[in-house]
Amino acid sequence: MGLCSSKKLPTGAISPQKHRFRNPGQDFPGHKSAPAMSAPPVKLHIQERHVVIDNGILQVTLSKPDGIVTGIRYNGIDNLLEICNQETNRGYWDLVWSAPGSRGIFDVIKGTSFNIVVNNEEQVELSFVRTWDFSLEGKYVPLNIDKRFIVLRGSSGFYSYGIYEHLPEWPPFEIGETRITFKLRKDKFQFMAIADDKQRKMPLPDDRMHGRCQTLAYPEAVLLVNPVDPELKGEVDDKYQYSLPNKDILVHGWMSFNPPVGFWQITPSNEFRSGGPLKQNLTSHVGPTTLAMFLSGHYAGKDLEPKFGPREPWKKVFGPVFIYVNSATRGDDPRLLWDDAKMQMMTEVESWPYSFPASEDFLKSHQRGNVRGRLLILDRYMSDGFISADGAYVGLALPGDFGSWQRECKGYQFWTQADKQGTFCIKNICPGDYNLYAWVPGFIGDYRNDAIISIASGMDIDMGDLVFKPPREGPTLWEIGIPDRSAAEFYIPDPNPMHINRLYVNHPERYRQYGLWNRYMELYPNDDLIYTIGLSDYRKGWFFAQIPRQKEDDTHHGTTWQIKFNLNCVDRSNGYKLRVAIASATLAELQVRVNDPNARRPLFTSGLIGRDNSVARHGIHGIYWLFSANIPGNMLVEGENTVFLTQPRCQSPFQGIMYDYIRLEGPPSDAAAL
Numbered sequence: 001m002g003l004c005s006s007k008k009l010p011t012g013a014i015s016p017q018k019h020r021f022r023n024p025g026q027d028f029p030g031h032k033s034a035p036a037m038s039a040p041p042v043k044l045h046i047q048e049r050h051v052v053i054d055n056g057i058l059q060v061t062l063s064k065p066d067g068i069v070t071g072i073r074y075n076g077i078d079n080l081l082e083i084c085n086q087e088t089n090r091g092y093w094d095l096v097w098s099a100p101g102s103r104g105i106f107d108v109i110k111g112t113s114f115n116i117v118v119n120n121e122e123q124v125e126l127s128f129v130r131t132w133d134f135s136l137e138g139k140y141v142p143l144n145i146d147k148r149f150i151v152l153r154g155s156s157g158f159y160s161y162g163i164y165e166h167l168p169e170w171p172p173f174e175i176g177e178t179r180i181t182f183k184l185r186k187d188k189f190q191f192m193a194i195a196d197d198k199q200r201k202m203p204l205p206d207d208r209m210h211g212r213c214q215t216l217a218y219p220e221a222v223l224l225v226n227p228v229d230p231e232l233k234g235e236v237d238d239k240y241q242y243s244l245p246n247k248d249i250l251v252h253g254w255m256s257f258n259p260p261v262g263f264w265q266i267t268p269s270n271e272f273r274s275g276g277p278l279k280q281n282l283t284s285h286v287g288p289t290t291l292a293m294f295l296s297g298h299y300a301g302k303d304l305e306p307k308f309g310p311r312e313p314w315k316k317v318f319g320p321v322f323i324y325v326n327s328a329t330r331g332d333d334p335r336l337l338w339d340d341a342k343m344q345m346m347t348e349v350e351s352w353p354y355s356f357p358a359s360e361d362f363l364k365s366h367q368r369g370n371v372r373g374r375l376l377i378l379d380r381y382m383s384d385g386f387i388s389a390d391g392a393y394v395g396l397a398l399p400g401d402f403g404s405w406q407r408e409c410k411g412y413q414f415w416t417q418a419d420k421q422g423t424f425c426i427k428n429i430c431p432g433d434y435n436l437y438a439w440v441p442g443f444i445g446d447y448r449n450d451a452i453i454s455i456a457s458g459m460d461i462d463m464g465d466l467v468f469k470p471p472r473e474g475p476t477l478w479e480i481g482i483p484d485r486s487a488a489e490f491y492i493p494d495p496n497p498m499h500i501n502r503l504y505v506n507h508p509e510r511y512r513q514y515g516l517w518n519r520y521m522e523l524y525p526n527d528d529l530i531y532t533i534g535l536s537d538y539r540k541g542w543f544f545a546q547i548p549r550q551k552e553d554d555t556h557h558g559t560t561w562q563i564k565f566n567l568n569c570v571d572r573s574n575g576y577k578l579r580v581a582i583a584s585a586t587l588a589e590l591q592v593r594v595n596d597p598n599a600r601r602p603l604f605t606s607g608l609i610g611r612d613n614s615v616a617r618h619g620i621h622g623i624y625w626l627f628s629a630n631i632p633g634n635m636l637v638e639g640e641n642t643v644f645l646t647q648p649r650c651q652s653p654f655q656g657i658m659y660d661y662i663r664l665e666g667p668p669s670d671a672a673a674l
Contacts, residue, residue, distance in 0.1 A: 039154030041121035067128025161319030239285035301611025373463030574667035585610025
């Protein structure tokens with residue numbers, strides 16, 4: 001087998017086709033389709049407090065030496081960014097950091113020195129650096145930060161990337177979040193698109209002000225009671241309703257209908273994001289705001305906020321990401337700008353890693369390596385032979401334990417999805433030491449190859465056939481759900497009609513609606529959930545989250561769910577195994593009891609787990625957990641048995657568990673049968 005084939009395009013991507021979109025000065029959108037000689041040269045204009053990059057298609061203005069994007073002129077609009085905001089609140093890099101034991105500090109990153117890295121007719125690259133020394137201790141995060149901005153000839157947009165460096169002699173610190181933020185003009189950009197089926201006219205930022213909204217259970221969620229557009233009255237606005245997994249955050253942004261202009265954030269690679277392909281992040285939301293999230297604890301908690309100790313050197317490149325602007329001819333449907341943005345995203349994905357960034361810290365394709373192989377599954381209770389790991393997620397991340405990639409947030413990660421035969425190819429891996437990890441939809445557990453994989457420039461490694469043995473000790477007696485690391489297959493209730501987001505009415509992601517946790521008490525007013533194997537349907541009878549029960553005095557109490565099942569015969573001399581895969585947990589505890597709900601000590605307890613906050617943030621999954629409880633055969637009876645699942649933690653309505661999948665395995669013999 002030769003080198004890896006071209007990377008897969010994301011689901012939903014469309015093939016290039018003829019279209020009527022245009023950008024001033026070129027025939028087709030995007031720098032890849034503009035003949036280099038026909039486009040105007042890139043020009044750099046240096047002013048006293050600003051610097052302007054102009055390629056004849058757009059002009060990007062940055063403050064000097066801060067490196068804040070203060071203006072984007074395009075298609076006759078003097079500035080796409082919000083002109084009512086201060087210059088420092090338009091387009092900027094920011095982070096939240098803290099010294100150990102201290103509160104987080106929000107910091108809009110401002111450079112203290114400005115440098116021209118590249119300046120010719122084909123490309124301008126600028127650097128805005130903030131250098132740290134001990135005189136700044138306690139005031140700024142102990143990092144050297146180099147923010148870069150690139151404009152290419154014929155390109156309808158610009159690139160930005162950042163280089164963060166911590167020297168070993170510097171003090172310890174933590175990063176809670178870092179990102180790029182753009183705040184667009186609210187008088188023009190009112191229609192948002194983050195996916196094919198997630199597009200809508202958005203409320204205005206004014207609608208979140210006092211007198212126009214009512215704050216709900218937490219500040220991010222508001223009920224629009226007197227919005228500027230009366231059609232939005234009665235809707236809930238919450239930025240977390242527009243979160244997406246890393247693997248799906250490729251292009252998102254906003255459209256202006258008059259004139260028809262699009263502003264898009266394109267992220268061609270996730271290698272610099274933390275937490276792997278399923279980690280959820282914010283995208284675009286009311287502002288109109290668009291984000292490029294690099295590090296955050298959203299849907300994970302502090303596990304995904306990197307902590308750096310003394311004598312710990314670190315350097316990482318975030319990006320580049322591409323800010324793409326496009327326009328349509330008046331009379332065209334402006335929403336078709338989204339299709340054009342997706343085509344541009346495909347171009348950027350195919351061009352990764354870019355060849356044009358000037359920093360030596362951003363490694364080009366010839367400096368990277370590739371890993372390929374085939375993943376097979378061995379589960380003798382499902383098949384006598386090997387099973388192809390169809391659709392497996394396979395990736396390289398820093399060496400660690402099984403599943404440690406979920407919490408890894410300092411290094412780079414490189415992921416792909418295997419084909420139907422389980423064959424995979426991971427391209428363009430930065431040199432370094434890694435473990436190879438995988439998980440397979442339809443199977444519980446994590447795969448990790450024990451060998452440390454050392455990648456060097458130009459290296460192409462064939463791992464051959466790899467075998468994943470999912471956790472299993474006996475035949476399946478019964479199961480609930482689908483092992484896919486999500487609770488989406490379970491019962492998602494309709495929202496309160498007074499608290500809806502119309503985008504998610506009859507939508508596949510109906511779990512994004514606000515306040516669904518309150519429906520549990522309505523569905524189970526007196527007793528907790530009881531699920532009967534063979535009679536109940538998990539799609540209708542298993543609530544998507546086990547949360548506390550709220551009493552009339554507004555106190556909360558833990559809940560106990562029951563799983564009832566029959567055994568025709570019991571092997572009392574051998575053990576049974578209960579597998580519980582959890583899609584998300586928030587300050588929760590799982591206790592397992594069997595046939596005695598009042599047993600003082602549970603058969604199994606997870607202890608306190610999770611800080612995902614996925615219930616409140618409509619996430620349906622967060623950090624994945626897999627627990628196994630040993631059930632002695634003498635605890636079971638012939639006839640009806642009951643497993644009691646208790647979640648006792650109840651200081652908040654958002655504490656709870658989202659289950660992924662539950663399975664009872666019999667002893668490793670043919671004696672156990674239903």
